[in-house]
Amino acid sequence: MAQRVLEILQERLPHAIVETGSYVGDEMALVDRAQLVEVLTFLRDDPRLDFAMLSDLTVVDWLGQDPRFEVVYQLYSLRHKHRVRIKVGVGAASEECWVPTATGLWHAAAWSEREAWDLYGIKFTGHPDLRRILMYEEFVGHPLRKDYPQNARQPLIRRPDAPSTDDQTTRLLDHSHDRRSE
Amino acid sequence: MSQDNPSFIPTVLQDAVNWAQKFSMFTYPFATACCAMEFMSTMGSRYDIARFGAELPRFSPRQADLLIVIGTITERQAPVLRRVYDQMADPKWVMAFGVCASTGGFYQNYTVMPGADQVIPVDVYVPGCPPRPEQVLDGLMTLQRRIQDHRGHNQVELGNTATISFTDRRHLPVLPDGTSMTLPPEERMPKDGRVR
Numbered sequence: 001m002a003q004r005v006l007e008i009l010q011e012r013l014p015h016a017i018v019e020t021g022s023y024v025g026d027e028m029a030l031v032d033r034a035q036l037v038e039v040l041t042f043l044r045d046d047p048r049l050d051f052a053m054l055s056d057l058t059v060v061d062w063l064g065q066d067p068r069f070e071v072v073y074q075l076y077s078l079r080h081k082h083r084v085r086i087k088v089g090v091g092a093a094s095e096e097c098w099v100p101t102a103t104g105l106w107h108a109a110a111w112s113e114r115e116a117w118d119l120y121g122i123k124f125t126g127h128p129d130l131r132r133i134l135m136y137e138e139f140v141g142h143p144l145r146k147d148y149p150q151n152a153r154q155p156l157i158r159r160p161d162a163p164s165t166d167d168q169t170t171r172l173l174d175h176s177h178d179r180r181s182e
Numbered sequence: 183m184s185q186d187n188p189s190f191i192p193t194v195l196q197d198a199v200n201w202a203q204k205f206s207m208f209t210y211p212f213a214t215a216c217c218a219m220e221f222m223s224t225m226g227s228r229y230d231i232a233r234f235g236a237e238l239p240r241f242s243p244r245q246a247d248l249l250i251v252i253g254t255i256t257e258r259q260a261p262v263l264r265r266v267y268d269q270m271a272d273p274k275w276v277m278a279f280g281v282c283a284s285t286g287g288f289y290q291n292y293t294v295m296p297g298a299d300q301v302i303p304v305d306v307y308v309p310g311c312p313p314r315p316e317q318v319l320d321g322l323m324t325l326q327r328r329i330q331d332h333r334g335h336n337q338v339e340l341g342n343t344a345t346i347s348f349t350d351r352r353h354l355p356v357l358p359d360g361t362s363m364t365l366p367p368e369e370r371m372p373k374d375g376r377v378r
Contacts, residue, residue: 135293136258143292152292155300157260162300 005049005084012046013039018089028085036088037100043075043084044105051075051084054102057112059120063146068092071099071122090122098123119144195344196332203247203273204329207236207322210246212266215253217280220312229315234322243269248325251298254282254289260301267302273336273343275329277321278307287311303335 006020006027016035021028031039043051056074067089076083090097101124102109113124114133121142124130132139139154211221224231231237240246243266255263267276278298281287284307286296298304305328308321328334337343 148292151290153257153296154292155257155260155295157264158300159302163297 005043005082008046008048009039009043013042026083026085028087030087030089033088033090033099036086037102037105039086040073040102040105043086048080050077050079052078054106054108054112055083057102057109057116059116059122059144061120061144061146066091067096069097069120069122071116073102097121098125100125101127103127118142121145192342192344196342197330199344200330200332200337204326205235207234207248207275207325208238208240208246209236209248209250210241210243210266210270211239211250211252212263213250213252214255214259215280215282217252217282217312220315220318221250221252221279224315224318229319231319231322234319234326236322243267244271246270247274249274249276249302250279251276251283251302251304252279254287255295255298256293257295258293260295263298264301272340273334275305275325275334275336276302277325278304279318279321280313281309281311284309305334 006022006029009029010017010020013035016031016039017029018032019030021030029039043049053076054073055076056072058072058074060070060072062068062070069090069092071088071090073086073088074083075086088099090099099122101113103113103124104126110128111133113122113127114129114131116122117124117127117130118132118134119142131137135143136156138156141148141152211218213221223229225237225239236248243249247270249267249270251263267274276298278284282289282294283298284304286294288311290296295301306321306325308317310317313321325334329337332338332342
């Protein structure tokens, strides 16, 4: 069923499709960023496809590859009960790291795109309210990028005499009130 | 009556006050994660925390004297936890329930605070993921011993509370501007909740 989705897409918008693939029943199409909104609009509005639901929008960070990021749209048709996955490659350079927003097509995209901005730093051009959604405003950087330092902490508040966070086990033992020491 | 050299009667009175306080804990469960299930089990009839006088959770920190930090505390929640602690009236105690509240547990990442003691003083740590109710009861009994010995963090700060008179303002923990009197000035929290 979903194989037909790719065929229709290939037939109607061949200039937008970079690559198609199928793996264990999941159909995927890698599309060009310039035609992304055109492809998504077609997928939503064509009565044979009718992808009325954006079930997820996420990002993959392929550190070291070019393009570095892949924005992934998981679409589902409530009427035809089929799915398709649309991917767009996005470069790492700050002027390249953008994707046109899908909020005009699905309202569900608004928070997903905020999450993608928050954690991966992908700018969604035309988004009505692109703020951080999970991390706090004071947070610097985008923590799910593969080059974000693993142990970096950005605390909002700390006690002046807070115990050291280096070795958790030692710290817990040092501060515990064991029955033997009572 | 001097704080440093309390006479015999306030000292004995302090022991009686401590004895009364340790069997009358009003808990505030700051429950954020799955450890809350084990807390419910501890509060229930099978493990029956009422045997230790701590069966009544108060869902306002102003009515509680034992803050139980149950579950993972994220960096974003830390100012909230600090404010809840500052709103509690003296004398107060804190229990870190589970490894996440004690050290951050296995979440060693950008978002989880490595232990509730990064922002508030903690009296007793109950490890476990989640801790068994027996561990929680053991932690509570440990805390009761510490209260009786006058070794809770807040008791140490206050000194002999039996000698505090009604004119002594130290029994009023929250100032009109929202800060806590029981903390040193540099630790007091401004109204916008942001301390660096």
